[in-house]
Amino acid sequence: MKETLFVDKSLFYVFKKTITYNIMGDSMYLDECVLEKEYKIKDMKDFPLKLRLFELGFLKGATIKPILESPFKNPRAYLIKGSVFALRNEDAHFISVIE
Amino acid sequence: MKKIALVGNPNVGKSTIFNALTKSKEHTGNWTGKTVEVSSSIFKYKDEEYQIYDLPGTYSLRSNSKEEEVARDFISFHDVDITVVILDASLLERNLNLALQVLEITNKVIVVLNLMDEAKKEVDIDLKKLESYLNVDVIGMSAKNKKDLNHLKETIYHFKERSGYTFSYPRDVKHLVEFLDFKLDDWAKIRLLENDYEWIDKILLKYHIKKDVYLNKKLELLEEGYDADKFTLTMYKYFSSLCFFIASKVVKVKKTTSRKIDKILTHKVYGFIILFFFLLLILWITLSLSSYPTNLLLSFFTYLENKIFIKEFFFSNFFKSVFHVVTFVVSVMTPPMAIFFPLFSYLEELGFLPRIAFNLDACFKKCKSCGKQSLTMMMGLGCNAVGVMGARIMDSKKERLLSILTNVFMPCNGRFPTLITIFIMFFSFFNSNLFVSLLLALTIIFCILITLFISKLLSLTILKKDKSTFLLELPKFRKPNIISILKTSFLDKTLKVLKKAVKASFLAGIIIFVFSNVKINGNSLLIISSNLLDPFGHLLGVDGPILLALLLSFPANEIILPSLLMIYLNQNSLEVLGNDAIKEIFIMHGWDIKEAICFLILLLFHFPCATTLSIIHSEVKSIKWTFLSILIPLTVGILLAFFVNIIM
Numbered sequence: 244m245k246e247t248l249f250v251d252k253s254l255f256y257v258f259k260k261t262i263t264y265n266i267m268g269d270s271m272y273l274d275e276c277v278l279e280k281e282y283k284i285k286d287m288k289d290f291p292l293k294l295r296l297f298e299l300g301f302l303k304g305a306t307i308k309p310i311l312e313s314p315f316k317n318p319r320a321y322l323i324k325g326s327v328f329a330l331r332n333e334d335a336h337f338i339s340v341i342e
Numbered sequence: 343m344k345k346i347a348l349v350g351n352p353n354v355g356k357s358t359i360f361n362a363l364t365k366s367k368e369h370t371g372n373w374t375g376k377t378v379e380v381s382s383s384i385f386k387y388k389d390e391e392y393q394i395y396d397l398p399g400t401y402s403l404r405s406n407s408k409e410e411e412v413a414r415d416f417i418s419f420h421d422v423d424i425t426v427v428i429l430d431a432s433l434l435e436r437n438l439n440l441a442l443q444v445l446e447i448t449n450k451v452i453v454v455l456n457l458m459d460e461a462k463k464e465v466d467i468d469l470k471k472l473e474s475y476l477n478v479d480v481i482g483m484s485a486k487n488k489k490d491l492n493h494l495k496e497t498i499y500h501f502k503e504r505s506g507y508t509f510s511y512p513r514d515v516k517h518l519v520e521f522l523d524f525k526l527d528d529w530a531k532i533r534l535l536e537n538d539y540e541w542i543d544k545i546l547l548k549y550h551i552k553k554d555v556y557l558n559k560k561l562e563l564l565e566e567g568y569d570a571d572k573f574t575l576t577m578y579k580y581f582s583s584l585c586f587f588i589a590s591k592v593v594k595v596k597k598t599t600s601r602k603i604d605k606i607l608t609h610k611v612y613g614f615i616i617l618f619f620f621l622l623l624i625l626w627i628t629l630s631l632s633s634y635p636t637n638l639l640l641s642f643f644t645y646l647e648n649k650i651f652i653k654e655f656f657f658s659n660f661f662k663s664v665f666h667v668v669t670f671v672v673s674v675m676t677p678p679m680a681i682f683f684p685l686f687s688y689l690e691e692l693g694f695l696p697r698i699a700f701n702l703d704a705c706f707k708k709c710k711s712c713g714k715q716s717l718t719m720m721m722g723l724g725c726n727a728v729g730v731m732g733a734r735i736m737d738s739k740k741e742r743l744l745s746i747l748t749n750v751f752m753p754c755n756g757r758f759p760t761l762i763t764i765f766i767m768f769f770s771f772f773n774s775n776l777f778v779s780l781l782l783a784l785t786i787i788f789c790i791l792i793t794l795f796i797s798k799l800l801s802l803t804i805l806k807k808d809k810s811t812f813l814l815e816l817p818k819f820r821k822p823n824i825i826s827i828l829k830t831s832f833l834d835k836t837l838k839v840l841k842k843a844v845k846a847s848f849l850a851g852i853i854i855f856v857f858s859n860v861k862i863n864g865n866s867l868l869i870i871s872s873n874l875l876d877p878f879g880h881l882l883g884v885d886g887p888i889l890l891a892l893l894l895s896f897p898a899n900e901i902i903l904p905s906l907l908m909i910y911l912n913q914n915s916l917e918v919l920g921n922d923a924i925k926e927i928f929i930m931h932g933w934d935i936k937e938a939i940c941f942l943i944l945l946l947f948h949f950p951c952a953t954t955l956s957i958i959h960s961e962v963k964s965i966k967w968t969f970l971s972i973l974i975p976l977t978v979g980i981l982l983a984f985f986v987n988i989i990m
Contacts, residue, residue: 247489292813297578298402300436300586310601314610315704318713320816324435324586327601327816329700331707334811 273307273321281308282340290337293331300324307340308312343386343391345420346498349413349444350428351437352399353817355456358485360396363495380416385497395422401436404441404538404578408734414541418447418530421547424501426494428454431461432818435589441476442507442585444965446529449506451478452497454775458482458490460820466594470988475588476507486823487562512580518568523558526552536577537570550667564719603819607697617698621786624685626779629762632677639673659859664851671847671900674759676840681833682755683724691822695720696814703812709794710801711744712736712812718745722752723786725839726954730753730961737813740805743967744797746958750950750975751793753786756843756899757945761785763903764945767925768938789946796974804970842953846897849952854905868909882980883930883940883987892944897952902945936990940983 276282284305287293300323301307310327311320318331350356364383382395383472397416398409400907417425427444434455441453455467472479479497483490504531511519515532524529530545534556546553560568580838608613647669689695695717705715714736722729729749753761765781809974857867863978868890876886891906907919919927933941950958959968 261418270681275591291894292811294404294574294578295813297403297582298404298436298439300582302579302586305586311604311608311700312542313608313700313703314613317707318703318812318814319603320608320700322601324433325595326436327604329696329713329814329816331703331812331813334813 253295265283266285269338270341272336273309273330273338273340274319274332276309278309278312278319278341281306282342283307284338286339288337288339290334292334293337296338299328301338343393344423346394346424346426347390347416347420347422348394348426348428348949349397349399349417349440350399350456351378351401351430351433351440352409353710353815354399354428354430354437355485356399356428357396357492359454359456359491360394362485362491364394380412387499392498400440401441402581403447404536404574404581411540412450415544417444419544422450424450424452424498425736426452426454427496428456430673431455431458431467432464434461434465434467434593435586438589439581440587445476445478445507446509446532447527449478450503451506452494452502453478453480453503454494455480455482456485459484459487463594466596468592472588472592475592477505478507479504479678483543483550486826504893511947512576515573515576515580518563518573524549524556525538528549532577534595535568535570536574553583565722599949604697604816607694608701613701614851617701618783618787619684620694622779622783624682625782625786627685628678628681628758629779629782630775631681635677635680639676640670642670643673659857663855664848665856667851667854667901667904668844668847670904671843671898672840675756675900676756676836677845679724679755679836679839680832683835684827686720686724687827688822688824691820691827693817693819696816699814700816702989703814705794706797707810707812710797710810711741711797712810714812714814715741715745715748715797718749719752719790722749724755724835726750726752726754726950727842727957728835728839730954730957731963732811738810740801741810743805743962744800745970746961747800747967747974748793748796750954750971751789751796751947751978753789754899756840756951757902758782759900760903760945761942763921763924763937764942766921767928768933768935785942785946792947792978800974843898843900846952850894850897850901850905853897854908857894858908864913868913872909874974881987883990884937884943884983888933888941888944892948895951896949899951936986938987939990943983943986944979947975947982949976 245262252307270285273282273284284301284307286303287296287301305323309319310322311329313319313329316332318329319335320327320329321335345629348356348360356900360381360383377645380395380397382393384531385394395416397413400410400413403410403414425444425448427441429441438808441451441473445844455461455469460566467482469480469482474738479501481493481497483494487493509528511528518535519528519531522534524531524534524550526534526545529551533545536542542556543553545551546556607616625754647662647665650665651658657889686765699713701713702716706713706715716731717735718729720729721732726749729752730746733745734741736745761782762778765778769781770778857871860867862870872886872890874886875889876952879885879889881885882889887906887909890909891902894905895902903924907924907927910931949955955968955971958971959965962968962971
């Protein structure tokens with residue numbers, strides 16, 4: 244593997260990408276999560292609802308579970324700390340989670 | 343007199359407690375954002391008298407919605423003797439945040455955990471432990487229970503200030519707070535460091551701190567790398583984690599609620615079928631139950647009229663005419679309202695409405711609005727004035743304007759009777775209430791589509807700026823208390839709307855009397871003006887009398903049909919007739935299906951009634967938007983009717 248690495252630069256790129264993938268493996272955005280599966284919040288980007296969500300318990304490390312999908316798949320509802328909140332997918336995309 | 347402030351999360355039964363304490367009749371419901379203004383009342387207990395303030399429901403004192411601003415200003419700047427913080431016991435983890443934020447400002451606090459009986463099914467809460475953590479009085483109660491209410495009163499009566507919670511802020515926060523050497527409480531200093539600039543201005547004003555002194559201090563801090571946004575974030579995180587920490591010590595979860603019903607209600611197919619079914623059911627029940635009491639009321643009033651106006655007296659014609667209009671409105675309006683409102687309140691208390699908003703959000707998003715608009719639209723079904731007021735639940739100003747401007751597109755209860763009569767006369771191919779309610783349901787769906795279309799149009803043209811967001815809680819289903827629903831929906835909604843309608847129809851009665859009795863060259867004003875409107879009416883597929891009736895019904899939508907009959911019959915007072923007789927008159931005046939459709943369109947889309955218009959004006963506080971709220975539905979109605987007239 245190491246040998247090819249020095250020979251072909253594009254292969255190196257592929258190799259690098261696999262590594263990043265492995266480290267970040269289970270990190271994804273909230274809107275990509277599967278229903279009825281528990282996730283932990285990892286990070287939240289800046290967006291208008293951020294502070295509001297903090298107060299509702301969307302904190303780093305909090306367990307969150309997508310439990311409902313509206314008929315058009317968007318918005319979806321998430322169970323967090325015993326209450327259920329509906330969020331649009333575009334807003335949920337600002338929140339990254341790990342399994 | 344002692345001042346008591348009630349703060350609490352939305353939908354936690356705060357208003358119920360307020361009502362129980364003061365015996366007033368504020369309306370309660372199972373969705374957020376009911377009280378936006380501070381309502382206050384007096385209650386007595388033993389020898390003490392208390393002035394009690396019901397603040398709008400909030401999750402925190404930090405965010406920047408209108409409700410939160412009102413609550414926060416009240417707690418921090420009015421010298422309140424006792425602040426009663428009401429929390430939902432079953433959601434303590436989240437709701438403790440509010441209690442902590444209030445405790446940061448004042449120690450004169452009683453923490454009330456409401457809905458204890460419901461919470462007990464799911465969680466165990468150690469009240470003693472919570473009390474020792476927070477160091478203020480903590481009581482658990484359920485607002486429906488009389489004994490618990492007395493306990494609350496006792497606690498208020500024997501209230502003594504305690505030391506309250508000792509906050510240990512993160513080190514960098516402490517450091518910054520010490521740096522600000524104003525003579526202020528810690529909480530106020532923290533607010534001065536946060537990024538809520540409106541609140542900062544208020545604090546500076548209240549504590550007489552010169553703005554330039556403050557800004558100089560802040561400049562020094564900025565050089566050291568302080569950042570207001572980061573600081574605010576730290577505080578948010580601090581409070582949130584503190585509240586979850588305490589909750590984790592106090593609450594033990596027994597069982598989690600199942601969301602099975604939600605799965606069905608939000609299902610791809612069943613979701614909408616159920617929605618439609620509920621709509622149909624409500625309309626059908628309203629329809630089939632209301633015709634009998636209406637007839638009863640009508641004959642009662644006729645009887646009364648014959649008794650009162652047995653002899654001619656001064657102006658008796660005038661009084662008779664007005665009496666006629668008012669009693670007609672009352673008898674046509676009351677039964678549907680008295681049935682519709684409780685049914686609707688039942689769904690509301692159950693927690694059904696947020697699910698509808700959840701289901702429909704995607705449609706509203708396409709039109710650059712958000713699903714909460716569907717809630718205001720449903721309120722508009724009862725009464726547009728109520729719907730316009732309900733638009734306060736919208737998060738952004740743009741969405742609020744959208745739902746105010748388009749609310750009148752929903753046919754309100756005042757237009758229902760006319761709609762139904764026309765349906766029965768011209769479209770009832772099957773003679774059953776169910777079929778008529780189906781037609782009605784379809785009409786409502788048509789109105790919803792128009793609302794969506796207009797919303798889209800508006801947000802593409804005059805309401806361009808804001809992007810809409812959607813964050814909505816789906817509360818647990820709650821078993822509604824039927825007696826209290828009947829009571830509140832009757833006293834609060836039905837009577838209130840009825841009072842307005844009586845006033846409006848009184849005015850309408852006078853106008854109608856003047857129009858039909860003032861004569862120029864032997865023709866009454868009624869005839870003259872309807873002749874004037876006639877050519878314009880023909881453009882829209884209707885005739886002059888219809889347009890005149892629409893104009894005359896500006897005070898109250900209910901009187902369209904009777905005033906139309908009055909014009910047709912060239913009488914000078916309203917006459918009550920059966921459907922067959924009405925149909926005969928209509929057909930005599932050249933009505934056909936096309937004219938009926940055009941009439942329905944104009945009935946659905948014209949201008950808001952007087953009451954709604956005055957409320958719109960007081961809500962938007964701008965002549966321009968009020969004017970647009972007339973212009974938009976009017977344009978839609980005219981264009982649609984014109985279009986139908988051409989193609990049919």
